[in-house]
Structure formats: structure tokens, C-alpha cells
Amino acid sequence: MSSAPSWHSALAEIVGSESVAADDATLEACAAQGVKPACVCTPGDVAQAAAAIKFAAERKIPVVPRGGGTAQGIGHAPPPEALTISTRRLGGTESPAHHGLQHEPADMVATVPAGMALGALQEALGKNGQWLPLDGDAKATVGGLIATDHSGPRALGYGTLRDMVLGMTIVNGDGVARKCGGKVVKNVTGYAMEKLYIGSLGTLGLITEVTVRLRPLPIGRRVWRIDAANCRDCVAMIRAVAAKNLPLEALRGSTTLPSDGTAAWPVLVSAAGTVAELGRIERELGAAIAPAEAKSVELPEGRGEEQALGTPNLRFWCSSALLEPVLELICVAQGRLDFGMNSGAAAFPLSAEQAAKISATLVKLGANFRWENVQGLKIAEPFGPPRPEWALMRQIKAALDPQNIMNPGRFVV
Amino acid sequence: MPALSPTLLDALRKAVGADNVIADPDELLTYDCDGLTVHKALPGAVVFVHSTEEVQAAVRACSAAGHPFLARGAGTGLSGGTIAFDSAVVIELARMNRILEIAIADRYACVEAGALNLSLTKACTPSGYHFAADPSSQGSCTIGGNVAENAGGPHTLKYGVTANHLLGLDVVLPGGELVHFGGPPAGAPGYDLCGLFAGSEGTFGIATKIWVKLTPNPEAVKTQLAVFSSVDAATRTVSGIIAAGIIPAALEMMDQPLIRALEEWQHFGFPLDAGAVLIIELDGLRDGLEPLSDRVAAICREHGCLDLRTARDDAERVNLWKARKQVFGAIGRLSPSFYVQDGVIPRSKLPDLLATILAKAREYGLRAANVAHAGDGSLHPVILFDDREPHGSEKALACTSEIMLAVVAAGGMLSGEHGIGIEKLDFMTRVFSEDDLDAMRRVREVFDPRQLCNPGKAVPARRGGEPGVQPRLPFGVTQAHA
Ligand SMILES: Cc1cc2nc3c(=O)[nH]c(=O)nc-3n(C[C@H](O)[C@H](O)[C@H](O)COP(=O)(O)OP(=O)(O)OC[C@H]3O[C@@H](n4cnc5c(N)ncnc54)[C@H](O)[C@@H]3O)c2cc1C
Ligand SMILES: Cc1cc2nc3c(=O)[nH]c(=O)nc-3n(C[C@H](O)[C@H](O)[C@H](O)COP(=O)(O)OP(=O)(O)OC[C@H]3O[C@@H](n4cnc5c(N)ncnc54)[C@H](O)[C@@H]3O)c2cc1C
Numbered sequence: 001m002s003s004a005p006s007w008h009s010a011l012a013e014i015v016g017s018e019s020v021a022a023d024d025a026t027l028e029a030c031a032a033q034g035v036k037p038a039c040v041c042t043p044g045d046v047a048q049a050a051a052a053i054k055f056a057a058e059r060k061i062p063v064v065p066r067g068g069g070t071a072q073g074i075g076h077a078p079p080p081e082a083l084t085i086s087t088r089r090l091g092g093t094e095s096p097a098h099h100g101l102q103h104e105p106a107d108m109v110a111t112v113p114a115g116m117a118l119g120a121l122q123e124a125l126g127k128n129g130q131w132l133p134l135d136g137d138a139k140a141t142v143g144g145l146i147a148t149d150h151s152g153p154r155a156l157g158y159g160t161l162r163d164m165v166l167g168m169t170i171v172n173g174d175g176v177a178r179k180c181g182g183k184v185v186k187n188v189t190g191y192a193m194e195k196l197y198i199g200s201l202g203t204l205g206l207i208t209e210v211t212v213r214l215r216p217l218p219i220g221r222r223v224w225r226i227d228a229a230n231c232r233d234c235v236a237m238i239r240a241v242a243a244k245n246l247p248l249e250a251l252r253g254s255t256t257l258p259s260d261g262t263a264a265w266p267v268l269v270s271a272a273g274t275v276a277e278l279g280r281i282e283r284e285l286g287a288a289i290a291p292a293e294a295k296s297v298e299l300p301e302g303r304g305e306e307q308a309l310g311t312p313n314l315r316f317w318c319s320s321a322l323l324e325p326v327l328e329l330i331c332v333a334q335g336r337l338d339f340g341m342n343s344g345a346a347a348f349p350l351s352a353e354q355a356a357k358i359s360a361t362l363v364k365l366g367a368n369f370r371w372e373n374v375q376g377l378k379i380a381e382p383f384g385p386p387r388p389e390w391a392l393m394r395q396i397k398a399a400l401d402p403q404n405i406m407n408p409g410r411f412v413v
Numbered sequence: 414m415p416a417l418s419p420t421l422l423d424a425l426r427k428a429v430g431a432d433n434v435i436a437d438p439d440e441l442l443t444y445d446c447d448g449l450t451v452h453k454a455l456p457g458a459v460v461f462v463h464s465t466e467e468v469q470a471a472v473r474a475c476s477a478a479g480h481p482f483l484a485r486g487a488g489t490g491l492s493g494g495t496i497a498f499d500s501a502v503v504i505e506l507a508r509m510n511r512i513l514e515i516a517i518a519d520r521y522a523c524v525e526a527g528a529l530n531l532s533l534t535k536a537c538t539p540s541g542y543h544f545a546a547d548p549s550s551q552g553s554c555t556i557g558g559n560v561a562e563n564a565g566g567p568h569t570l571k572y573g574v575t576a577n578h579l580l581g582l583d584v585v586l587p588g589g590e591l592v593h594f595g596g597p598p599a600g601a602p603g604y605d606l607c608g609l610f611a612g613s614e615g616t617f618g619i620a621t622k623i624w625v626k627l628t629p630n631p632e633a634v635k636t637q638l639a640v641f642s643s644v645d646a647a648t649r650t651v652s653g654i655i656a657a658g659i660i661p662a663a664l665e666m667m668d669q670p671l672i673r674a675l676e677e678w679q680h681f682g683f684p685l686d687a688g689a690v691l692i693i694e695l696d697g698l699r700d701g702l703e704p705l706s707d708r709v710a711a712i713c714r715e716h717g718c719l720d721l722r723t724a725r726d727d728a729e730r731v732n733l734w735k736a737r738k739q740v741f742g743a744i745g746r747l748s749p750s751f752y753v754q755d756g757v758i759p760r761s762k763l764p765d766l767l768a769t770i771l772a773k774a775r776e777y778g779l780r781a782a783n784v785a786h787a788g789d790g791s792l793h794p795v796i797l798f799d800d801r802e803p804h805g806s807e808k809a810l811a812c813t814s815e816i817m818l819a820v821v822a823a824g825g826m827l828s829g830e831h832g833i834g835i836e837k838l839d840f841m842t843r844v845f846s847e848d849d850l851d852a853m854r855r856v857r858e859v860f861d862p863r864q865l866c867n868p869g870k871a872v873p874a875r876r877g878g879e880p881g882v883q884p885r886l887p888f889g890v891t892q893a894h895a
Contacts, residue, residue: 277701319518
């Protein structure tokens with residue numbers, strides 16, 4: 001109890017003492033990149049969340065939004081002495097089951113409280129034969145997924161969150177709850193503020209509710225594995241399959257680099273459709289990669305292709321022509337790689353010098369990249385070198401978070 | 414705001430060459446409005462630009478003079494976005510129409526902002542790709558205008574609107590600086606300013622170069638015309654198809670007045686006694702099309718479909734789409750004046766809302782016609798009226814206002830395609846709180862602190878007004894005279 005900040009009881013008075021905790025166990029559980037917050041608030045509704053943020057803004061207390069805590073390794077470390085605001089009671093683990101979820105199957109749209117975990121959401125949507133077409137940690141919250149702009153390997157077939165989010169409610173850094181977008185699938189009514197919040201890493205406000213467009217669950221799905229002997233063959237296979245323009249869900253290469261250099265480079269291809277469509281895709285795959293073979297395989301539930309990766313350290317995006325050079329560049333350490341035509345992620349332990357060299361080369365090649373979960377390496381620029389447009393972004397942050405309390409210092413702003 | 418000063422006119426001539434500036438009132442008349450023809454204002458000057466540098470130079474000249482300016486693509490906008498109040502300078506991008514790069518391996522193209530929508534699709538047809546955002550105006554509108562309005566079209570049901578295909582932008586900010594937003598490649602660090610720019614109606618700056626995704630042409634396409642006795646049966650079918658988890662490539666509806674007008678205008682072969690028709694397009698792998706089409710046919714029959722005709726060849730398919738895309742051209746045959754409205758609702762509400770539209774028109778003693786990107790819940794009710802009659806346009810205006818309120822009450826939004834422009838500024842408070850709108854204003858002020866870039870559009874001014882921005886015309890009337 002000794003660690004509670006001076007403003008603890010004042011906050012408890014505003015949002016209720018059951019919503020505020022500062023005991024060591026709670027603070028420890030909400031540590032991010034080794035930094036413990038001063039206090040944790042778990043608002044039960046939007047009004048409480050707004051009151052807490054307004055309170056913080058008045059006192060210039062930094063606020064760290066927290067969902068499932070699965071991605072707090074993205075960006076710089078959070079500031080010390082912060083108020084963590086958890087979405088556990090905004091549809092999350094401490095809410096009644098499916099609390100606040102509004103699924104409109106006939107519209108193929110759902111409005112989801114930000115704290116709801118992806119696993120719980122998919123389960124609820126599945127009861128009506130629909131899903132949000134992305135993979136992610138089942139414990140990741142919808143708010144966190146949007147704050148990190150998480151789109152897994154199935155972005156090839158279904159697009160990214162930017163294509164799925166229709167609207168949201170957010171409490172900005174001034175403590176005001178605002179709505180943006182709508183609940184309709186097409187909308188040009190005012191600025192698309194929701195786009196700004198996707199991938200904003202909690203720096204503009206706390207997302208409290210999100211409306212997303214859904215898809216019908218696939219009638220059938222098949223996953224094939226194509227074995228390639230090396231990086232070059234693997235990339236060539238991906239290109240050959242991509243050139244067929246088949247309606248695929250995902251097309252990913254991957255590898256685990258052992259220390260002796262004898263890696264396998266399997267390509268995984270996932271498609272959804274009817275038996276006839278899947279049969280046709282299988283034939284086309286065979287033709288594209290002959291004499292190699294595409295073997296039908298089972299994938300474990302959940303994250304699918306990216307599952308094996310564990311916690312990634314580096315994500316990159318590049319033109320397809322650069323895929324091979326980029327892969328070769330980052331294959332410097334023992335570790336795992338997962339990639340598609342224009343992007344990839346790597347999980348490997350590496351030294352600060354190796355990371356610096358990789359960053360410098362990626363910049364030279366014109367690739368975009370982001371380091372994550374690399375606290376030990378003290379990477380000064382996890383998002384790459386500053387860009388001119390970041391000045392505008394800083395001003396946008398100042399406009400929506402005038403006291404600069406929302407995740408200050410964590411992002412490029 | 415004073416008229417254009419001679420100093421600014423000189424500066425503009427210096428910026429882009431005297432041949433590329435018009436300031437003669439007679440010549441300016443062509444630019445006094447866009448597709449929303451009822452509101453007119455004469456620009457102070459029109460400047461034709463040929464390069465990003467010229468855009469920068471023109472913007473810098475305006476900015477130095479503290480004079481308002483705006484971008485204009487093809488001027489097909491339907492919410493008054495290009496209307497040049499206060500003698501604003503119109504920066505015309507139509508001559509920046511080159512397709513700069515088609516990168517098939519990475520499935521994107523880079524174009525100048527004035528490139529025509531259809532010209533991009535034509536340019537990549539030989540490679541088997543197209544640009545998926547296909548507004549009905551695609552033969553004449555620019556990709557810059559599509560980005561600014563986040564334009565949609567029939568095939569956005571399956572493939573998404575302009576924003577879903579936008580990868581990157583070069584933008585000349587209202588102060589004249591050039592910035593790049595987004596990619597390619599994807600994954601640019603920071604906020605998605607590219608996504609934010611889409612639909613900002615020209616108020617954040619002028620896009621000069623645009624990177625968009627290319628979409629592979631489907632292997633097989635099946636286009637059908639489903640005939641129904643009533644609008645109600647047709648819209649219930651639409652809701653039934655969506656509820657069954659089927660996402661057609663396109664799902665469009667037209668009702669009887671429009672079918673008749675189209676038939677009288679050019680003989681397309683629509684049944685004159687139909688209450689409504691749906692154009693249903695399915696696409697994908699050849700192997701999947703027949704079973705899908707059987708499911709759709711069953712849903713149509715369940716809802717009393719009178720006839721389901723399949724386009725037998727490309728010519729028949731093109732003919733169907735030609736009819737759909739030219740429907741506004743035919744409306745003039747129905748009525749001396751008409752008003753095209755734009756709204757979007759949750760798609761399960763279609764049957765109720767269309768019934769409401771027809772009832773509202775009856776209440777006012779007016780006729781209504783409906784064309785809709787029905788699968789998206791994206792509506793274009795058309796109110797037919799005679800502005801030569803006493804109170805003709807007032808009645809139409811009042812009727813469409815009530816329709817907008819019904820759209821809002823159904824959980825819909827004010828515009829699915831045409832934007833707010835000046836047309837619907839007054840309605841914004843019906844769907845957004847002052848706080849919501851204030852966040853938009855603050856963001857706008859980041860891009861354009863002096864409110865020089867297309868002021869008075871898209872987002873209503875703060876209560877009590879803003880310096881330099883006059884309260885604008887109320888909800889207006891789109892008229893077209895036969
Ligand atoms: C095995 C694995 C693979 C992964 N693969 C990918 C991948 O391919 N691509 C990818 O992008 N990510 C990937 N991730 C990260 C993934 O994005 C996260 O699981 C998820 O996005 C974060 O959700 P969370 O609820 O755990 O958020 P947290 O970890 O709690 O928070 C993440 C960030 O978002 C902010 N935040 C959280 N909730 C809110 C809110 N309601 N409002 C505003 N800000 C908020 C936080 O302040 C923090 O900055 C992967 C993670 C794992 C474990
Ligand atoms: C017959 C007809 C059918 C239509 N059908 C559809 C349809 O199916 N779907 C649909 O969505 N719309 C439709 N429209 C509306 C219109 O065609 C679209 O809004 C189109 O995107 C406008 O493009 P434009 O080049 O004509 O833009 P303009 O009308 O010239 O400009 C529109 C707005 O965009 C801004 N702008 C233009 N270029 C730029 C730029 N480079 N940078 C920044 N701002 C810019 C302007 O300032 C203005 O605010 C239709 C219009 C007509 C007349």
C-alpha cells in the first residue's frame with residue numbers, strides 16, 4: 001500500500017474505489033517493458049473511463065491504456081508513475097460474458113466493447129456463422145488489436161483492420177468521449193477519425209468501443225504446405241503461387257534457422273471456399289510449383305501460420321523485389337521468420353550491433369520496419385529514423401491529447 | 414473576403430504561366446459549380462496545373478496572400494465540394510492526368526491526382542487487373558476526387574471503397590509544403606494520415622500523386638437481372654442474400670420510375686411492368702459460381718422473383734451496367750427537376766426505409782424514384798418535382814430533409830458516397846455531438862490553421878462562427894433541367 005501515489009484516493013473518489021488499485025501485485029501484473037505503473041484504474045463504463053482520463057489530464061499524469069497486455073513490448077517503454085487504464089471491465093475478463101457485444105448478423109456488423117478478447121469475440125460471432133477475419137492472440141483485446149493495427153497473415157485475403165473498422169468510441173486525452181465513423185459499411189460523413197486511431201498505440205486516447213464489419217465463416221478451408229530447400233526457392237514458390245491470382249486467405253513462407261544452417265523453408269497456403277473451389281485451387285497450386293508438391297496439412301487452432309513465431313522482434317514491409325535481400329539480411333541469428341510477398345516478421349535474439357546494421361540497411365533499401373520486444377537492446381529508433389510527416393502527427397496528438405498524457409513517448413509522437 | 418487582388422493574380426501567373434490562369438468572368442462561369450448545380454459561386458481565378466511543383470507554387474501564392482483556394486478534379490462531385498466561395502482560387506488538376514507506374518508484382522499503381530478513374534483500369538486491363546473503386550461517374554471523375562470523397566461504386570460491396578485501395582499520397586499542404594503519407598510499402602510508422610485524408614473533401618491539402626492497389630480481374634463473372642413486382646420484394650431479397658452470408662460482387666436496385674425512364678431513353682430491354690429490378694453480379698473462380706448462383710436464385714424465388722435473366726455474354730453484361738451507370742441521365746425524362754439524395758443505412762433496414770421514402774414523397778404530393786447500391790445499404794432516393802410550380806423546390810427540400818432524418822433514425826449516416834460538402838453541413842449535428850465535431854475541427858486546423866484550403870466544407874463551423882468562415886447555405890437542392 002505504501003507505493004500508492006498521492007492522487008490515488010482522489011481518483012478513487014471520482015471513479016469509485018473498486019475501480020482503482022495500487023497494490024504491489026496489481027502493479028506488477030500491469031508492468032510493461034519492466035516499468036510498473038503508479039496505479040491501475042479499471043473503469044466499468046465509458047463515463048468512468050472519461051472521468052479517469054480527465055482527472056489525469058488535469059494533473060498531467062501519464063496514462064497507459066492496457067488491454068490483454070500481449071503487445072506492451074511495442075514502442076518505447078511507458079513513462080514511470082503512470083496511471084494504467086485497463087479495459088478488463090469494458091467487455092473484458094472482468095465483465096459478464098459477452099457484455100456489451102451487439103452483433104447484428106443480418107448486417108454483418110458488430111459493435112464490440114474494447115476490452116473484449118478476440119477469442120471470446122470470435123466464439124460469440126461464430127454462433128451466428130460469422131467472424132472478424134483476422135488471426136491474433138485469443139487473449140488480445142479488440143481495443144489492443146486496433147491500437148496496434150494488428151493484421152495477421154490473412155490480411156492477404158481479407159484486408160487489414162483499416163478495412164474492417166467502421167467506427168468507434170474513444171476517450172481522447174482531454175477526457176472527452178467521442179464517437180467517430182458509424183455502424184454502416186460505407187460512410188463519408190465527416191472525417192474518418194477512426195482511421196487515425198487504428199495503429200495509434202494508445203497515444204490519442206482510450207478506445208472504448210468499436211464497430212467492425214464481419215465475414216461469413218468459410219464453408220470450408222484447406223491449408224497446403226510446399227517444401228522449399230532454401231530462401232531463394234521459397235521466395236520463388238511464393239511468387240509463382242501469387243502470380244496465379246487465386247483467391248487465397250494467406251500465403252506465407254517461414255523458416256526456423258538452426259545454428260548449422262540446414263533450415264527448411266516451407267510455404268503455407270491457406271484458402272477458403274467450397275469443395276469444388278478448393279479442389280481447383282489445389283490443381284492450380286500444383287501447376288504453379290511443379291515439380292514440387294503442395295501437401296494438404298492441418299494447422300493448429302488459433303494464430304495459424306504465425307503461431308510458431310512466438311514473440312516477434314522485428315516486423316518489416318518491403319516491395320516484393322526486395323523480399324529475398326531483406327530475408328538474407330535478417331537471417332543473421334538463430335531464430336524464426338515468417339513472411340509474405342511484401343512483409344514479414346522475425347523472432348530471434350540478436351545483438352545491438354546486429355540490430356543497428358539491419359536498421360541501417362532496411363532504411364537504405366526503402367523498407368518500413370518496427371522493432372518490438374527488444375528492451376534489452378536499447379534501440380533508439382524502433383520505428384526507424386524520423387520522417388517529415390511526424391511533425392504533423394505530433395500536432396495531431398497535441399490537438400487530441402493537449403496535455404500529452406496518453407502513452408507519451410511510446411510512439412513516433 | 415475581398416475579391417482576388419491583382420497582386421495575387423500576378424503571383425499566380427508567375428507560378429504557373431499566364432496561359433494557365435483564367436480570371437475573365439465569362440470564362441470562369443464554367444467553374445461556378447460542380448455536380449450540385451443549385452449552388453453557384455464565381456471563383457476568383459482558375460489555375461491549370463501540370464506538376465506537383467506548380468501546385469506548390471500556386472498554393473504558396475494563395476497562402477502568402479491569405480486568399481482561399483481549393484482543388485478541383487473533374488467537378489462531378491455531388492455535394493458542392495468545389496464551389497468557390499469568397500472568390501477562392503480553383504486549382505484545376507485535370508491536366509495532371511498521367512499514370513506514372515503500374516507495378517504488377519506488387520499490385521499497385523501510381524497516378525497523378527487528375528488521372529481519370531477509368532483510364533487507370535483501362536491501362537491495366539491488358540495485365541488482367543483493375544482499380545476496384547468504380548463510381549458510376551468513373552468515365553469522367555478523377556482519382557484525386559475519388560480520394561477526396563472516398564468514392565464508392567457498385568463493386569465496392571465486395572471490394573471496398575477508395576480508402577480500402579489507397580496505399581500512399583503525395584500531398585501539398587495548405588502552406589505549400591510537400592509531404593508523403595503512407596506507402597508503398599505498407600507499414601509506414603505513425604498515424605494513418607493516408608486513411609484520414611480519404612474522404613476529407615479537399616480540406617487537408619491537395620493530393621498530387623496517388624498510389625492505389627490494383628485488383629486482379631475475376632476469372633468468372635455472372636451478371637443477372639432479377640425482376641420483382643415491388644420494391645419491397647426486391648429489398649427483402651437483398652437483405653435475404655446478405656443475411657445468408659453471401660457477398661456478391663455487386664447488388665444494385667432500381668425501381669419502376671427509373672426502369673421506365675431508362676427504357677424510354679434507350680431500349681435496354683427492362684420489363685416495363687416490373688416494380689423493381691436487382692442487378693446481381695457474382696464473381697470468383699469458375700468452379701464456385703454455379704452453386705453460389707443457385708443459392709442466390711433460391712433466395713430470389715423465395716421472395717417472389719418474377720423473372721431471373723442471366724447476361725449471356727459480355728455485350729449483355731456491359732449493357733446492363735451501362736443502363737445502371739447512366740440512370741441519372743435518364744431521370745430528366747421523368748420530371749422537370751429532380752433531387753438526388755445520398756444516405757446509407759444498416760442493410761437489414763432497407764425494406765422499411767424504402768417504404769418510408771415512398772410514403773414521405775406521397776405525403777408531399779411528390780413522386781420518388783430509387784436507385785441504390787442496395788447490398789451496401791447505400792441509397793440514392795431521387796425526388797421528382799417541378800420547380801416552376803409554386804413552392805416546388807421548397808416541397809422537395811422539406812421532403813428530402815425528412816428522408817435524411819429517417820435515415821438517421823434508422824441508424825444510418827448522412828452520406829455513403831457523395832460527402833457532406835456544403836450540402837449537408839447543417840445535418841452533421843444530427844449524427845455527431847459538438848465534441849465529436851470539435852475533434853474533426855482540431856485535426857483540420859493542424860493541416861490548415863488559417864482555414865484557406867476549401868474552407869466551409871465537410872465539417873460545420875464552430876458555433877458562433879470562425880474567423881474568415883461565413884455560415885454557409887443551408888441544405889440545398891440539386892436540380893437538373895430536362
Ligand atoms: C504470438 C503473437 C504474434 C503476434 N503477431 C502480430 C502480428 O502479426 N502483427 C501485429 O501487428 N501484432 C502482432 N502481435 C501483437 C498483437 O497485435 C497483440 O496481441 C494485440 O494487438 C494487442 O492486444 P492487447 O489487448 O494485448 O494490447 P496491450 O498489449 O495491452 O496493448 C498494446 C498497445 O495498445 C494500447 N492499447 C491497448 N488497449 C487500448 C485501448 N482500448 N485504447 C487505446 N490503446 C490501447 C496500449 O497502451 C499499448 O500501447 C502478436 C502478438 C503475439 C503474442
Ligand atoms: C452521374 C454521376 C454519378 C456519380 N456516381 C457516383 C458513385 O457511384 N459513387 C460515388 O462515390 N460518387 C459518385 N458521383 C460523385 C462524384 O463523381 C465523386 O464524388 C467523384 O469522386 C468526384 O471526383 P471529381 O474528380 O469530379 O472531383 P471534384 O468534383 O472536382 O471534387 C470533389 C471534391 O474533392 C476535392 N478534390 C478534388 N481533387 C482533389 C485533390 N487532388 N486533392 C484534394 N482534394 C481534391 C475537391 O476540392 C472537392 O471538395 C457521381 C457523380 C455524378 C455526376
